[in-house]
Amino acid sequence: MASHTPEHAAGNTSSKMDKLTALCRRRGFIFQSSEIYGGINGFWDYGPLGVELKRNLKDAWWQDIVRCAPPGPDGQPIDMVGLDCTIIMNRKVWEASGHASGFNDPMVDDRESKQRFRADQLFGLYAGPHTGNSAADRAAVLAAVAGGIAPIISIIASTGGEAAEVLERQGKKLFKERNVPLQISEIAAEFVLLKERGEPRLGVLAAVPIDVLRGRPLEIPSPFTQKTGVLTEPRQFNLMFQTHTGAVQDDSSMAYLRPETAQGIFANFRNVTDTSRVKIPFGIAQIGKAFRNEVTPRNFTFRSREFEQMEIEFFIHPEQAAEWYRFWRDVRFKWWQSIGLTSANLQLREHDRDELAHYAREGAGTSDIEYRFPFTAPGFGELEGVAHRTDFDLRQHAQFSGLGDKLKYFDQQRNERYFPHVIEPSAGADRGTLAILCEAYQDDPGRPSGVVMKFHPRMAPIKAAIFPLVDKDGMPEIAGNIYNDLRKTWNVEMDVKQNIGKRYARMDEAGTPYCFTVDTQTLSDQTLTVRHRDTLAQERINVAEIRNFLSKKLEP
RNA sequence: GCGGGCGUAGCUCAGUGGUAGAGCGUCACGUUGCCAACGUGAAUGUCGAGAGUUCGAAUCUCUUCGCCCGCUCCA
Numbered sequence: 046m047a048s049h050t051p052e053h054a055a056g057n058t059s060s061k062m063d064k065l066t067a068l069c070r071r072r073g074f075i076f077q078s079s080e081i082y083g084g085i086n087g088f089w090d091y092g093p094l095g096v097e098l099k100r101n102l103k104d105a106w107w108q109d110i111v112r113c114a115p116p117g118p119d120g121q122p123i124d125m126v127g128l129d130c131t132i133i134m135n136r137k138v139w140e141a142s143g144h145a146s147g148f149n150d151p152m153v154d155d156r157e158s159k160q161r162f163r164a165d166q167l168f169g170l171y172a173g174p175h176t177g178n179s180a181a182d183r184a185a186v187l188a189a190v191a192g193g194i195a196p197i198i199s200i201i202a203s204t205g206g207e208a209a210e211v212l213e214r215q216g217k218k219l220f221k222e223r224n225v226p227l228q229i230s231e232i233a234a235e236f237v238l239l240k241e242r243g244e245p246r247l248g249v250l251a252a253v254p255i256d257v258l259r260g261r262p263l264e265i266p267s268p269f270t271q272k273t274g275v276l277t278e279p280r281q282f283n284l285m286f287q288t289h290t291g292a293v294q295d296d297s298s299m300a301y302l303r304p305e306t307a308q309g310i311f312a313n314f315r316n317v318t319d320t321s322r323v324k325i326p327f328g329i330a331q332i333g334k335a336f337r338n339e340v341t342p343r344n345f346t347f348r349s350r351e352f353e354q355m356e357i358e359f360f361i362h363p364e365q366a367a368e369w370y371r372f373w374r375d376v377r378f379k380w381w382q383s384i385g386l387t388s389a390n391l392q393l394r395e396h397d398r399d400e401l402a403h404y405a406r407e408g409a410g411t412s413d414i415e416y417r418f419p420f421t422a423p424g425f426g427e428l429e430g431v432a433h434r435t436d437f438d439l440r441q442h443a444q445f446s447g448l449g450d451k452l453k454y455f456d457q458q459r460n461e462r463y464f465p466h467v468i469e470p471s472a473g474a475d476r477g478t479l480a481i482l483c484e485a486y487q488d489d490p491g492r493p494s495g496v497v498m499k500f501h502p503r504m505a506p507i508k509a510a511i512f513p514l515v516d517k518d519g520m521p522e523i524a525g526n527i528y529n530d531l532r533k534t535w536n537v538e539m540d541v542k543q544n545i546g547k548r549y550a551r552m553d554e555a556g557t558p559y560c561f562t563v564d565t566q567t568l569s570d571q572t573l574t575v576r577h578r579d580t581l582a583q584e585r586i587n588v589a590e591i592r593n594f595l596s597k598k599l600e601p
Numbered sequence: 602g603c604g605g606g607c608g609u610a611g612c613u614c615a616g617u618g619g620u621a622g623a624g625c626g627u628c629a630c631g632u633u634g635c636c637a638a639c640g641u642g643a644a645u646g647u648c649g650a651g652a653g654u655u656c657g658a659a660u661c662u663c664u665u666c667g668c669c670c671g672c673u674c675c676a
Binding site for chain 2: 062063067070071077080081082083084085086152154155162163269284304305306335337339341342343347348352353354355356413426427428429430471472473474475476477492493494495512514515542543544545546547548549550551553562564565574576581583
């Protein structure tokens with residue numbers, strides 16, 4: 046795998062992505078939203094081919110998750126029901142979920158270097174006394190941090206461990222920029238042994254408290270230059286879109302566009318259990334739009350401000366969390382492979398415990414199913430997150446709605462009332478579509494189009510094309526009959542214009558896996574040629590066999 | 602949001618103050634008949650947008666919008 050460089054590893058990454066976006070535009074997969082008005086940043090439209098592709102992805106998900114859910118760990122069929130809830134909900138939903146307060150990350154700017162970072166990712170190196178009594182020294186320096194002393198050096202990191210790594214790697218450079226006569230002699234996790242002018246001191250790496258940052262930003266050294274006096278106070282960036290319900294726009298009518306579909310499922314948990322006879326373990330699935338005011342939408346459709354999610358909330362008894370977490374993680378990874386993401390560009394990555402979201406920190410784990418996009422290579426970008434959300438959301442809604450224990454689930458078999466835990470596989474439909482496009486794209490100088498989209502037949506926007514070799518001698522009529530029959534079941538196209546090579550080339554760019562061509566021989570023996578997109582090979586089959594042929598090729 | 606780069610036909614680009622162009626693609630007709638072939642013809646432009654300078658702006662200036670790269674964010 047690693048032995049041969051993927052064609053979109055560093056080097057021609059941008060050119061592959063440029064070619065792909067050009068093809069998406071040219072062939073009608075994806076357009077920029079409101080293009081004739083100059084576009085709008087972070088919003089994308091799906092054209093005639095794109096809408097088929099994305100719909101195939103969502104339909105496959107719905108079929109494989111809701112209508113024909115996989116057997117569970119015990120081999121028994123899984124209980125799964127669908128849901129479709131509104132984008133705008135009572136705003137208390139977002140207070141309960143934590144989005145209203147937690148979804149806007151305070152950001153800090155370095156006024157001098159014009160760089161910005163998240164306030165909660167700022168770590169400081171704090172120095173305290175070194176008496177030799179390590180327990181007392183640690184307590185002393187931690188007390189000093191809590192008391193609000195300024196760090197001597199600052200670092201951007203998401204965890205203390207990462208801060209230690211940065212310090213280890215760049216320690217000398219950081220001290221040089223600060224121009225403090227300090228030396229590091231030892232780093233053990235977040236604790237650091239320092240020497241200041243030969244005098245030993247105990248250092249600790251700790252998050253810079255937000256209230257210190259807010260109150261005295263000028264005393265904190267910039268993580269970029271280690272200069273003081275350049276940082277701004279943390280500022281709020283609300284990532285949720287706001288709107289108003291009703292004609293009068295005041296504070297009381299303010300509402301949010303949902304930033305995730307999950308909360309609609311939690312808010313309907315009781316409705317579903319009351320009406321559908323599902324029993325734990327069971328899942329509720331939903332496909333729908335969500336909206337986030339991303340700081341910087343970029344990388345084609347990868348980070349859009351309006352996007353579509355395919356989410357499952359799977360409700361379980363807390364004791365079964367680990368088992369169901371592993372189950373869904375593996376099922377979802379295999380599913381992406383089953384629809385054509387078969388290369389080493391797809392990977393499953395288990396999160397480190399300390400990078401987990403607030404609701405998942407105590408859980409059985411979180412993992413990402415990731416794809417190596419041309420623009421992330423050699424890194425990966427997230428397609429789907431599988432998280433054990435514990436009972437966080439249901440408990441929050443129980444509290445905020447005032448329903449309390451009434452929102453608990455009564456388990457007949459266990460004779461027990463409890464808040465179920467939740468395993469959440471949450472996939473991005475637009476990101477999935479983009480990964481399928483990236484995976485399918487193949488330069489091929491050996492064919493007339495120069496490029497071919499090798500979609501899995503189940504995902505291909507056009508399943509087959511029907512061509513009369515010549516636009517005469519009764520061939521168009523035969524082709525027309527076949528077309529009219531096939532289109533009752535599949536999205537197929539007929540094309541009579543121009544020479545056959547041009548028509549094959551167009552279908553290569555659209556990623557159509559099979560082309561059926563009616564020729565002179567068809568007139569006498571009822572056979573026609575099937576041209577295979579991936580191999581360019583041709584075979585003859587009987588006209589009456591076409592339905593069988595396609596059914597077999599298109600089954601999951 | 603900050604810094605850097607870029608916006609001319611569907612695509613790739615030429616055009617640096619004086620009538621908006623080429624190739625490819627698209628479409629029509631003819632011809633051919635299994636991989637963008639050939640001939641003839643046609644359509645297609647708010648030169649990203651707005652303002653300014655000028656007798657005259659695709660070209661110079663300012664503003665703005667969008668795209669790409671970095672920081673940042675994330676399904």
